[in-house]
Amino acid sequence: MIWLSEILLERHEIESFDELVDAVREKAAGGDMFFRMDIKPPFHDTPDNWEDRLEAVFTEVIDNR
Secondary structure, rough: OOHHHHHHOOOOOOOOOHHHHHHHHHHHOOOOOEEOOOOOOOOOOOOOOOHHHHHHHHHHHOOOO
């Protein structure tokens, strides 16, 4: 299981929501089947629908494995 907070702790160089999307995509490709969003991303460009967008990216990768 992947937790959003773990991604942010592991990848402290992430500076934008788009970079976070890429990191979630990479983690999903690594084989994890579940993704939990336990915190809101702290970036100035985080959209209002951030949960939907991150879930969609994760699910897209899972579905295409």
